[in-house]
Amino acid sequence: MSESTDKQTLPLLTGQRVLITGGLGFVGSNLAHRCLGLGAAVTVYDCLDSRSGGNMYNIQDIRDDVRVIVNDIRNLEGVGSAILNQDIVFNCAAYTSHPNSMREPLTDIDVNCKGVINLLEAARRFSPEIKIVHVGTSTQIGRMQFNPVTEVHPEFPVDIYSANKSAAEKYVLIYGAAYQMRTTVVRLANVFGPRSNIKSSDFGFINYFIGRALQGKELTVYGDGLQLRNITYVDDCVAALVLAASEETSNDQVFFAVADKQYSIAEIAKTLEEKIGGKVKFVEWPAERKAIEIGDAVISNAKIKTLLKWNPLFDLQTGLVKTRDYFTSCLNHYIR
Numbered sequence: 001m002s003e004s005t006d007k008q009t010l011p012l013l014t015g016q017r018v019l020i021t022g023g024l025g026f027v028g029s030n031l032a033h034r035c036l037g038l039g040a041a042v043t044v045y046d047c048l049d050s051r052s053g054g055n056m057y058n059i060q061d062i063r064d065d066v067r068v069i070v071n072d073i074r075n076l077e078g079v080g081s082a083i084l085n086q087d088i089v090f091n092c093a094a095y096t097s098h099p100n101s102m103r104e105p106l107t108d109i110d111v112n113c114k115g116v117i118n119l120l121e122a123a124r125r126f127s128p129e130i131k132i133v134h135v136g137t138s139t140q141i142g143r144m145q146f147n148p149v150t151e152v153h154p155e156f157p158v159d160i161y162s163a164n165k166s167a168a169e170k171y172v173l174i175y176g177a178a179y180q181m182r183t184t185v186v187r188l189a190n191v192f193g194p195r196s197n198i199k200s201s202d203f204g205f206i207n208y209f210i211g212r213a214l215q216g217k218e219l220t221v222y223g224d225g226l227q228l229r230n231i232t233y234v235d236d237c238v239a240a241l242v243l244a245a246s247e248e249t250s251n252d253q254v255f256f257a258v259a260d261k262q263y264s265i266a267e268i269a270k271t272l273e274e275k276i277g278g279k280v281k282f283v284e285w286p287a288e289r290k291a292i293e294i295g296d297a298v299i300s301n302a303k304i305k306t307l308l309k310w311n312p313l314f315d316l317q318t319g320l321v322k323t324r325d326y327f328t329s330c331l332n333h334y335i336r
Contacts, residue, residue, distance in 0.1 A: 008239040008313060011246040014039035018245075019086040021045045021073055021119065022052070022093030023066075026196040026203070027135065027188070027237060029058035031090055034238045036062055045082050045093070047072040052095055052111075053197040057333040073115035080122040083130065088245045091119055091134045091172075094165070097202035098139070098292055101161035112164035113171070120175045131182045132172065133245045138189035138230065138256065138299055140166035148300040151187075151254045159292040169254065176252050184250040186240055189258045189299060193234030193319060194326035199335045206231055206268060210320070211335060213278035214327055222285045225266030228296040230258035233319035236312040243308040255304040259312045262298050268316065275320040 018035045022028040023044025036042050044066055048054040059066060071078035073093040083089060095101065095111035116134070123130050140163070141149055142156035157163040169185050176183030190206055197203040198211025209219050240257035244250045263271075269280045285293070304310045314322070327334065 008236070008311060010038060010239055010242050012039050013242070013246070016040045016087045017043070017085060019043045019045060019082055019089040021079075021089065021091050022054070024048060024054035024056060024058055025092060026053055026058075026207070027191060027234060028090070028092035029055075029195050030193065030234045031092065031238050031241055032059060032066055033062060034242060036065055038242065043067040043069060043082060043086070045069045045071060045073070045079070051097065051100065051202070052093075053203050055195070055197070055334070057330070058195045073118060074110055076118045076122065079118050080126055083119070083122045083127050086127060086130055088131045088133065089119070089123065090241055090245065091116065091132065094135070096161065098159045098161050099288065100202055101159055101164070102292070105160045108160050109164050112161065112168050116168040116171055120171060123181065124175060124179050128179065128181060131245050132184070133241055134169065134172040134183065134185045135241070136169045136185045136187035136254070137162065137165045138187050138258065138297060139294065140169065140187070141297075143294045144296055144298065148298045149256070150300050151256060151303055158294060173252065173254070182248075182251050184244045184252075185254040186244050187254065187256050188232065188237050189256070189297065190229050190231040191234050191237050192231060193323050196234070197334070198327070205265065209269060209272050209278070210276065210323055210327070213272045213276035214324070214331055215335065216277050218281045219269045219272060219278045221266055221269050221280060221282050222289060223282070225269065225282065226264050227293070228262040228264055228298055229268070230262055230297060230299045231268065231316060232257065232259045232312060233314035233322070236314055240304060240308070240310050243310050247308055249307050253307065255308070256299050256301055257304055257310065258299045258301050259315070260301065261315065263316055271316055272320060275317060276324045
């Protein structure tokens with residue numbers, strides 16, 4: 001059976017027990033809402049570290065319908081207890097800042113590598129039949145060597161976060177192959193939408209721009225801003241994750257879940273100015289950011305479309321309007 005709404009049609013999760021690590025963050029909380037709507041019993045697991053974007057307000061309208069565990073993915077005992085008797089685990093937990101990963105590499109490796117090993121070990125020991133869907137990132141590719149980027153593109157990441165996410169993905173696939181576990185990786189790129197962290201540039205430039213636009217502030221673009229980016233509205237990403245969890249053809253596979261069209265950073269900023277507010281300003285590159293800039297990123301979504309029948313529904317303009325409409329009534333919960 002499946003649901004049918006204005007969103008992508010997805011398999012129902014009636015009777016399924018779903019654990020979402022990082023479930024109070026941006027992608028995790030949107031995923032919690034969707035899984036609940038599909039009939040799942042949902043548990044969210046999050047440490048509420050301010051450096052990782054967790055926000056209790058993200059589930060304020062479903063708080064009575066989900067189980068919340070405030071704990072750290074680095075705590076093996078906590079993860080092991082949470083994973084018991086679950087059918088699906090979505091690993092959305094991460095230390096997500098590229099610049100902070102360069103300043104705090106040991107914290108980054110603890111969360112993004114050791115934390116993932118904890119989750120995999122807990123699954124292997126206590127829930128070997130569970131389906132594991134791990135959220136990866138497009139930035140682990142590094143600089144584009146052929147166009148478009150596909151899932152077999154070489155990986156030469158340019159910052160510690162991306163390197164650790166690359167390693168974590170490989171752990172997930174190794175456990176799947178070595179222990180006959182059901183594992184899948186879905187790589188995301190520049191996700192935007194409701195419930196995002198909009199007050200810090202550490203959580204992605206587009207969501208930070210959204211926060212500044214909502215406050216009528218400058219949108220600072222480095223250089224000419226002509227480098228291309230895949231951007232994806234969060235509802236489309238959530239649909240990709242649910243399909244990856246529901247389809248057995250996803251086992252042992254890696255997918256890019258990105259929108260069909262690329263936009264330049266300057267174009268994104270100017271569209272934000274038009275749809276939400278703020279004022280675009282072009283400045284010179286700071287040395288710290290220039291050192292980890294990857295240039296154009298043009299990514300193919302052909303594999304996930306073919307194998308999982310996923311189809312992104314939201315373009316930049318539509319997604320920005322929906323995002324603006326969400327934050328208008330609750331902005332104080334995200335910028336204070």
